[in-house]
Amino acid sequence: MRPAISWVVPLLALAVLAGCVAQDAGYGELRSLVQERARADVRSWHLEENQGEMARRVRDLLARPLGPEQAVQIAMLNSADLQAALADIGVARAALLEASLPANPEVEARVGFVEHHETELGFVATESLSRLIFLPLRRGVADAELSAAKFRVAGAALALAYEVRVAFYEYQAAEQTAELTRTVLEATGASYELAQRLHEAGNITDLDLANERVFHEEARFRVADAEIAALARREALNRLLGLSGAAIEWRAQPRLPDPPEEDPEEASIERRAIERSLELRELEQRHVASARRANLARAEGLLPDLRAGAAFEREDAGWEIGPVVGMEVPLFDQGQGRVGAARAEMLRVEDEYTAHAVRVRSAVRITHAELVTAARRARYYQDVLLPLRRQVVEETQRQYNAMQVGAFQLIAARQAEVESGRDYVAALGGYWRVRAALDQILAGRLVRLPTGEASMQDRTHDADDEGGR
Amino acid sequence: MVTRRDFVTGSAVLGGAIMVARSSLAEAQEALPPRPAAAAPPADAVTARPDRRYAPVVTPNGASLPYRVVRGVKVFHLVAEPVPNHEFAPGLVAEAWGYNGRTPGPTIEAVEGDRVRVYVTNRLPEPTTVHWHGILLPNGMDGVGGLTQRYIRPGETFKYEFTLRYPGTYMYHPHVDEMTQMALGMNGMLVVHERRPRRRVDRDFAIMLSEWRVPVGARRPDPREMDEFNVLTMNSKAFPGTAPLVVRTGQRVRIRFGNLSAMHNHPIHLHGYFFHIVATDGGWIPESAQWPETTVLVSVGQTRAIEFVADAPGDWAMHCHFTHHVMNQMGHGGPNLVGVRIDGLDRRVQRLLPGYMTMGHHGMAGMGDMGMAVPKNSIPMGGLQAKHDYIDMGGMFTVLKVRDGVTSYADPGWYENPPGTLAREATMDELSTDGIEVPS
Numbered sequence: 080m081r082p083a084i085s086w087v088v089p090l091l092a093l094a095v096l097a098g099c100v101a102q103d104a105g106y107g108e109l110r111s112l113v114q115e116r117a118r119a120d121v122r123s124w125h126l127e128e129n130q131g132e133m134a135r136r137v138r139d140l141l142a143r144p145l146g147p148e149q150a151v152q153i154a155m156l157n158s159a160d161l162q163a164a165l166a167d168i169g170v171a172r173a174a175l176l177e178a179s180l181p182a183n184p185e186v187e188a189r190v191g192f193v194e195h196h197e198t199e200l201g202f203v204a205t206e207s208l209s210r211l212i213f214l215p216l217r218r219g220v221a222d223a224e225l226s227a228a229k230f231r232v233a234g235a236a237l238a239l240a241y242e243v244r245v246a247f248y249e250y251q252a253a254e255q256t257a258e259l260t261r262t263v264l265e266a267t268g269a270s271y272e273l274a275q276r277l278h279e280a281g282n283i284t285d286l287d288l289a290n291e292r293v294f295h296e297e298a299r300f301r302v303a304d305a306e307i308a309a310l311a312r313r314e315a316l317n318r319l320l321g322l323s324g325a326a327i328e329w330r331a332q333p334r335l336p337d338p339p340e341e342d343p344e345e346a347s348i349e350r351r352a353i354e355r356s357l358e359l360r361e362l363e364q365r366h367v368a369s370a371r372r373a374n375l376a377r378a379e380g381l382l383p384d385l386r387a388g389a390a391f392e393r394e395d396a397g398w399e400i401g402p403v404v405g406m407e408v409p410l411f412d413q414g415q416g417r418v419g420a421a422r423a424e425m426l427r428v429e430d431e432y433t434a435h436a437v438r439v440r441s442a443v444r445i446t447h448a449e450l451v452t453a454a455r456r457a458r459y460y461q462d463v464l465l466p467l468r469r470q471v472v473e474e475t476q477r478q479y480n481a482m483q484v485g486a487f488q489l490i491a492a493r494q495a496e497v498e499s500g501r502d503y504v505a506a507l508g509g510y511w512r513v514r515a516a517l518d519q520i521l522a523g524r525l526v527r528l529p530t531g532e533a534s535m536q537d538r539t540h541d542a543d544d545e546g547g548r
Numbered sequence: 549m550v551t552r553r554d555f556v557t558g559s560a561v562l563g564g565a566i567m568v569a570r571s572s573l574a575e576a577q578e579a580l581p582p583r584p585a586a587a588a589p590p591a592d593a594v595t596a597r598p599d600r601r602y603a604p605v606v607t608p609n610g611a612s613l614p615y616r617v618v619r620g621v622k623v624f625h626l627v628a629e630p631v632p633n634h635e636f637a638p639g640l641v642a643e644a645w646g647y648n649g650r651t652p653g654p655t656i657e658a659v660e661g662d663r664v665r666v667y668v669t670n671r672l673p674e675p676t677t678v679h680w681h682g683i684l685l686p687n688g689m690d691g692v693g694g695l696t697q698r699y700i701r702p703g704e705t706f707k708y709e710f711t712l713r714y715p716g717t718y719m720y721h722p723h724v725d726e727m728t729q730m731a732l733g734m735n736g737m738l739v740v741h742e743r744r745p746r747r748r749v750d751r752d753f754a755i756m757l758s759e760w761r762v763p764v765g766a767r768r769p770d771p772r773e774m775d776e777f778n779v780l781t782m783n784s785k786a787f788p789g790t791a792p793l794v795v796r797t798g799q800r801v802r803i804r805f806g807n808l809s810a811m812h813n814h815p816i817h818l819h820g821y822f823f824h825i826v827a828t829d830g831g832w833i834p835e836s837a838q839w840p841e842t843t844v845l846v847s848v849g850q851t852r853a854i855e856f857v858a859d860a861p862g863d864w865a866m867h868c869h870f871t872h873h874v875m876n877q878m879g880h881g882g883p884n885l886v887g888v889r890i891d892g893l894d895r896r897v898q899r900l901l902p903g904y905m906t907m908g909h910h911g912m913a914g915m916g917d918m919g920m921a922v923p924k925n926s927i928p929m930g931g932l933q934a935k936h937d938y939i940d941m942g943g944m945f946t947v948l949k950v951r952d953g954v955t956s957y958a959d960p961g962w963y964e965n966p967p968g969t970l971a972r973e974a975t976m977d978e979l980s981t982d983g984i985e986v987p988s
Binding site for chain 1: 888
């Protein structure tokens, strides 16, 4: 017995150590990855001990007027969808744990009833040696899959952050637009009141009055439409941030920020996008995993199930003890199937990598170009169109003072200025949306391409993965 | 050569006035034609003698065209050219067309019987001619482009020559593309004095009436305008740009009007006097047939001369009686606000337009005086702050200033009313004495 024990113990020790997988393996790296790429702190509800602190942080953020970064941070702490996506890591971690475990020993017992003799007893205990030998290889595969999962989940977090930013800008734009439609309503209201006074004094006809009133009543519709659109955008944010109850009373910073003076830097933008792409990192890890899987399959094919153990038999003469060795003879099946599958998978991942790299490069090029255009458009409103509208109002005021035009025309000029302001808000919102898209691609997550082509996410991930859009 | 003159009745004072007028000719408001150094005229020369027998015409805000005498012929040179920066009144300057740098062109003055030779140089961007409105002359000198002569092309100089057979008040103006050229200011007076004046006047004024459309804030008159003219002028000036007609109490005054407006006749009304219309385009009206009037209608294409004795001192308004012709750049856009209740309305609109103010609900008195920001280069409803109050008129409006004892014809300022002759607010005593009940 003692000789048997002497080599079992080290093996068991190896097995115990090998089974050590940290309970939060991958979580820390995920958090630092998301912090680096999305500038936000993602937390797992199930791994963190201090749930109260997370809730307090969310409450603090909600207490002040929100900007896009605050909204993103709230989502990282409060979105149940993100928590669901984090489960991917848990699953991969469990797979790593499983890959780190040695096989269970097999034990057989036999009883034989022999006529006129003592009952025979037999015990056999074997352990899979090949499983133990190849445990590092198996772990390597699971490790690579865990890394892949980490990149994938980081991508999902980034996708959520992007969606929150875009929804936030759209909400701000919608609120600003609603305010401007209310100003237009003031203008039509003032015109209508003047018309009412004129009509009261007998200076204009019923037809003139009715025409003025039409403008005013139509403006009311536009206010109602704009207000409900803003409310819908607000609810979209509530969904993304996981807010309900009293928490939905938050305020946002009222104005979209002005566009920056300079265009975004273009130098080596494609290289940066490729270097940063989390999807490509994930594909790399999957490639590594496939390569390791191929190696494992080859190794297991050449040395399939090698078992060793001990057998004990009690017969008439006494106990018989002896080692037992067994193996599967790789006569017909040397694992060619599994190796081939793993290799094919490797090749598939290589091609996916190439395809995705092409998409990333194209997306960053076109998004950059769109951003330059959007910035110029917004600046053009700021520098040219809005000052022109102001000049029209001022000159119309002078012509009004000179009694060359009437008050209706003056109010209409002001109204046209406000409507240009509405166009500016739309252009500004458009700019920030495209800016968020470029930032997102350079942070490592592809956003939907302008033509609506599917990206890798669409094909390989489920539709309920809210990222990638 | 002195001949028998017909003095106006009561001429003792007038004779003295004439003497004074003669000696004060050197101080006359407008430049006199220079006297060229002339050779002795040939025997058949028909020119005026250097010593005039007539009061030279005064063209308020204008001038007379200089001439030289060449072998007995009065030679003039008209240059048809753009007149940039013509000022209608302070604050309104326009790109006009005219003659010799002016609109109206300088008044051509000559004497009955003179042979005149007028060179016309065209510096306009398009062809032109000059028609001598009312003058009897050979058909080929009539100046109608295409009909009586070929166009004077840009850069060319034409020669017109004819004899002025009859005295009177005439005009000159283009006869090619008149719609454009006249609307931009090309016109001028042509006065032919009597060789032997049957009636002497002490002050003789020439005024050309015109109408223009200058979009408020713009600088160029629009010659295509047919109905809505917004600048009305006497000698291309709108009040308060019109120079006053200054005369001494008791002087006999003649005013000659010509109307080359595009579309409107002008009934010119003189306050404080009645006058006689003494001449039309066709010549003198016999005295027994002269119409007494306070308003003389000068239709488009007509000239009229009026005469009166300026025996009532004061500042007498003289203006076209069309109410819209005595407003500067009046606008007709926008709603009529007279009588509209505006309480609260200003505040409501000012939330959108801080500089807004409702106007016109109490009528339009004093609009030009409100100091509101108006487009540059415009004088909407502009008038003049005068001695008693703001004169809120403009356009075809001027003032005849009659003063005792003036020797200079420069603007003598506002009239000082002798006591008891000024309308003022009635006192309570006066009201009660006269039994006037003022409803509260």
